[in-house]
Amino acid sequence: MKVVVVVPTYNEAENIGKLIKELRSLPISPDVLVVDDNSPDGTWRIVERMAEKDPAVHLLRRPGKLGLGSAYVEGFKWALSRDYDAIVQMDADFSHNPQDVQRLVEALKDCDVVIGSRYSNGVSVINWPIGRLLLSYFANKYARLLTGVKINDLTGGFKAFKREALEALDLDSIKSDGYAFQIEVNFYLWMKRFKMCELPIIFVERRAGQSKLNRSIIWEAFWLVWRLFFKRLLGRV
Ligand SMILES: Nc1nc2c(ncn2[C@@H]2O[C@H](COP(=O)(O)OP(=O)(O)OP(=O)(O)O)[C@@H](O)[C@H]2O)c(=O)[nH]1
Ligand SMILES: [Mg+2]
Numbered sequence: 001m002k003v004v005v006v007v008p009t010y011n012e013a014e015n016i017g018k019l020i021k022e023l024r025s026l027p028i029s030p031d032v033l034v035v036d037d038n039s040p041d042g043t044w045r046i047v048e049r050m051a052e053k054d055p056a057v058h059l060l061r062r063p064g065k066l067g068l069g070s071a072y073v074e075g076f077k078w079a080l081s082r083d084y085d086a087i088v089q090m091d092a093d094f095s096h097n098p099q100d101v102q103r104l105v106e107a108l109k110d111c112d113v114v115i116g117s118r119y120s121n122g123v124s125v126i127n128w129p130i131g132r133l134l135l136s137y138f139a140n141k142y143a144r145l146l147t148g149v150k151i152n153d154l155t156g157g158f159k160a161f162k163r164e165a166l167e168a169l170d171l172d173s174i175k176s177d178g179y180a181f182q183i184e185v186n187f188y189l190w191m192k193r194f195k196m197c198e199l200p201i202i203f204v205e206r207r208a209g210q211s212k213l214n215r216s217i218i219w220e221a222f223w224l225v226w227r228l229f230f231k232r233l234l235g236r237v
Contacts, residue, residue, distance in 0.1 A: 060074060127204060132213075179218075
């Protein structure tokens with residue numbers, strides 16, 4: 001099975017080199033695609049140098065900060081236009097343990113989509129302030145209730161997809177960015193009846209670099225969930 005890990009980055013120079021090395025030394029030795037938005041800290045330069053030495057490392061460098069959602073969409077399209085059987089998405093900040101990529105991909109044997117889940121086995125989040133944890137936890141309960149998608153971690157960004165699952169999505173119609181993007185993708189895959197599985201992961205707060213969480217990301221997700229609620233109600237997916 002040919003696997004690519006899509007990693008969106010914005011100012012992750014402190015993390016990206018180590019992440020790529022760890023991914024490349026996994027037993028499945030996946031390809032890596034970094035989608036960088038011309039990071040001022042030169043993240044892309046590090047990737048460019050690694051790509052020169054290792055043909056399995058790829059860089060998609062965009063002209064400026066165009067947002068996380070569109071970075072995933074471009075990365076997914078890039079992967080689908082090549083011969084990958086499985087596509088993994090993850091953050092660059094080591095909140096997602098690169099070692100878990102192996103388990104996620106192996107679980108694709110029995111599932112179409114595998115979600116690295118913080119909330120399927122109690123709560124497995126390390127070093128988050130309690131306020132952020134509560135926000136995330138209850139946001140997930142709220143999203144699950146309204147969208148009807150029976151997944152405990154709807155907002156997580158660590159996932160593996162079979163090629164067929166991503167191919168079934170209308171990627172151009174997905175305009176949301178932060179947590180909303182994750183919820184939206186899960187919603188459409190769920191409505192299309194793909195087999196979605198949750199695999200417990202331990203999520204660790206970033207050690208290096210800066211967070212991009214802000215109020216507008218929370219509001220975006222809040223309203224999206226209502227939009228999906230009505231879509232589900234009207235059966236328009
Ligand atoms: N290409 C691209 N990547 C982005 C953008 N915004 C965030 N990222 C990357 O997306 C991943 C997730 O972003 P984070 O800042 O970690 O967001 P978060 O996980 O919600 O917040 P913290 O982990 O608390 O900082 C990281 O690898 C970021 O570098 C963007 O606009 N463009
Ligand atoms: Mg993060």
